Amino acid sequence: MNCGVFILFLVLNCKVIMENFKTRKIEYYSLVKKNYREIDTPITPFTEVISLLKSISQLSKKKRIYDLKSDKYCLLDVLDIVNDDNNDIFIVSGMFKSAISNFRPKLINRRTAAERDNPKEKVEGEIERTHFCLKIYNTEDYKDVLLLVEKNTNGVSACQFVNYLNHYNKKFAKQNNQKVRYSIKYSIIARDDIDDAIKNLARTKIAELHVDKQILGSDALNFSNRIHCAQKDIVITVKAERKNSISDIALDILKLFKIADTKVTRLRVWGETCDKQNILIDTSLFSKKTEIKCELNPETGEVSTAKIVSQMKNIINDL
DSSP states (O other): OOHHHHHHHHHHHHHHHHHTEEEEEEEEEEEEEEETTOSSOOOEEOTTHHHHHHHHHTSOTGGGOEEEETTEEEEEEEEEEEEOTTSOEEEEEEEEEEEEOSOOOOEEOTTTOOEEOOOSOTTOOOOEEEEEEEEEEEOSSOEEEEEEEEOOTTSOOHHHHHHHHHHHHHHHHHHTTOOOOEEEEEEEEOOSOHHHHHHTOSEEEEEEEEEEGGGGGSTTTOOOSOOTTSOSEEEEEEEOOTTOOOHHHHHHHHHHHHSTTOSEEEEEEEEEOTTOOEEEEEGGGTTSOOEEEEEBOTTTOOBOHHHHHHHHHHHHHTO
16 A cells, blocks of 8 residues: 555545544533522522433423423433442433424435435424533532533523423422422623633622632631631622622632642632623633534434543533
């Protein structure tokens, strides 16, 4: 085999390999709940998401179908829950299937341009898969719910994911003659430059400062030096007065975070945009991956569920 033929062989093989993979974007969110009739409620992680998803998964597939908008519908199709030995940290992964019905145009052959009738019924639609992964911290001292969602324009968005949860949360409560006094919400975890992300908030509501416990025994606070029983990080929370913003305070704390020998180990900021979209800024998440390469099924062109979920679990395990 001469050099030219060998190079052509490599190029063709590389093309085949590239065609068998697709890059998928991963979006980061935080799941919280907001009490009705309260404007500035505390940030409360929705740790009940585990039991809610379990209950949904136990329904028949037909009862899991939820109408999203117009002719689009979805259902929770796959769910897997893993927890640590102390039941403090849970990793939940799963997949939604969605489709659009009432659309049955003719099919056209790419090679011959021949047309034929579409064999599917109008109540059927092509399946779109959307994979997700959750990490739930539910310790006595720390609670949080992180959500990773595969970005699929034709699939289920984070907003639709939350609408799905709210629908079944209310449905189960009604069956048990109970009332739901809160709404499940999601906060977008900002992925831009941290300074710009804070400056772009229309209102900064909460700044959560994590500092090394050594500060308790320093000259600044002069607490007891016997701090070995305290957790590694001390959490200080600063909240804005109603309708006010603490963006300047958040930016000052961020400057401390960037100092080489700082005692500040992490900064989390909650705020909202002009259109009231909740935003979470977390310094511990800014360097994480936002794209993953996924293997495709050569017959259907769909992303391999096992492969993409495995990669999403690897990402969320490191958070």
